[in-house]
Amino acid sequence: MLQGLDERTASIYAPIRPQLSLVEERLGSLRDTTPDYLEPLLDHVLDSGGKRIRSAITLLAADFYPHEPDNPVIMAAAVELLHLATLIHDDTVDDSDLRRGRPTVSSLWGKHVAVLFGDFLFATSATFVCDTNNVRVIRRFSETIMELATGEMAEYFNIFNLEQAQERYHDRIYRKTASLFRTAGETGSILGGAAEPQIQAMCDYGYNIGMAFQMVDDLLDVQGDSTKLGKPVGTDLLQGILTLPTIMLMERFPDDNPVKALFNDRTEDGHVRRALDMINNSGIVKDCYQIIREFCDKATQSLDIMPDCDARRSLLALPEYIRDRSR
């Protein structure tokens, strides 16, 4: 996948280009040790064209101080593999047929295989982390898997629930997305030989950029172009999931709005289209960007205590890059 990077991504990834190749090698080496019948599944998942942003953050976070060189690569591979495993289970439970414009594992091989193959990748990623021999990092990794699962469950247990303030939304997207970004920053920094204040700074960086990342994703779902996105728009709302823009819509029009109508009726009936129109024609999109910008700014500020170097410059460029995904 590293061949297909656009110029901007390539420039941000430049300081860690060799390590990113090693991450790909390590992921690819899975083919040598897994049973033959899993090879088509592995190929499908590893060649899915992701940008490896979580790996990149892990490696950049590790690139400040002298350290044992293998561990951040191992960790970056584990973080990416965990991400890929969660996508498989998420698509399975959500009945999604497409991901980045390609058929999902569950649509190609069935839910049975998708659940077990996801389990296998979860466990494999945990085994990778064991190679670091660092119990603190291993523990953080396990906790992340717990957070990812509770994040998805919190979403599910709250579908068609109108009582969701922004605070609960924040907790939910921390668990389902920002937790792994935080772990990327934190564990990269630990394995990169940083001292405690710098580890905390990279932890904060990961948290804030992860929150912004998910909010951009949620914004894309109400305003994105379905062709560019590789999946239809308005799906969250259709599934009864409230996100930042729809929560804002509820807050701004508490008495009567299409979200309320949709959640009460539970039939589409044009409610989704009307909600998306209201969001796009009011100031809500701009206000969402303001909140996203605040998280990006916090990410940037957490880099204040880090020494100036190529990795720092890349980490500084990343928030804007993530924000621009949706423009």
Add this chain to the structure above:
Amino acid sequence: MLQGLDERTASIYAPIRPQLSLVEERLGSLRDTTPDYLEPLLDHVLDSGGKRIRSAITLLAADFYPHEPDNPVIMAAAVELLHLATLIHDDTVDDSDLRRGRPTVSSLWGKHVAVLFGDFLFATSATFVCDTNNVRVIRRFSETIMELATGEMAEYFNIFNLEQAQERYHDRIYRKTASLFRTAGETGSILGGAAEPQIQAMCDYGYNIGMAFQMVDDLLDVQGDSTKLGKPVGTDLLQGILTLPTIMLMERFPDDNPVKALFNDRTEDGHVRRALDMINNSGIVKDCYQIIREFCDKATQSLDIMPDCDARRSLLALPEYIRDRSR
């Protein structure tokens, strides 16, 4: 669940009774730290009436030498929790409505929740293991999750495949069952302060008793009483899964037998009943017991190098106890 133990089980568990209570406490304490909406799921899973045999092996394996007392309890809780997590995913992918005569998580809460709750328990069990601070044990635990998943997948990818020798069957049941028994013995022994030869002995013990355990299970499915078992008989065959007795049936009647007919037709048509009758009316059941006895004997022999103590006597009694499950 510990209240409901029969006399024989209670006698085998006697040397580790206090530790088993601590395992229950640790499992129960999950209720304090998980989100409210998961409490009914936790209650359902923790009160499912299992005999905690994997926990017991972990604790007995740890009960030979002086050691830090908390670690084996932590490990025993993790092993049990991992077992419970795999049951949830297995029942989900197999569409099973009943387990030990009670409705499964997926039948009560749906597959969506079952997949994610299983993920949550997997991760929680791994977090437990981190509390031992022992990377060797943590790694073995992750590898076990990989083996469990590949064992289930190997079963699935071979359904209605007639080309399955006993050797492949052994590999498959090692992964799906004996792997965790092995881990119980091995990690219990490591955390119990044993030296390397004794650790290896407890590893062998777990492996062999785990193999016997699964073979008894498979035998129950062809000869058991569906009421006593809490699930219907002949299900493996009906799902296209070959086990020891059906593989023996194939070996003994290679040219024409109901298994072949079933796998070729893929419609029931009385084939399963005929296969079960042939198995029960030939010498196959006896021959299966002979193989099970051999694994039990190997388990017993591996205890030769262990010092005499209550734990050893309990471990010596366990193989016969497991064998008697099916009589």
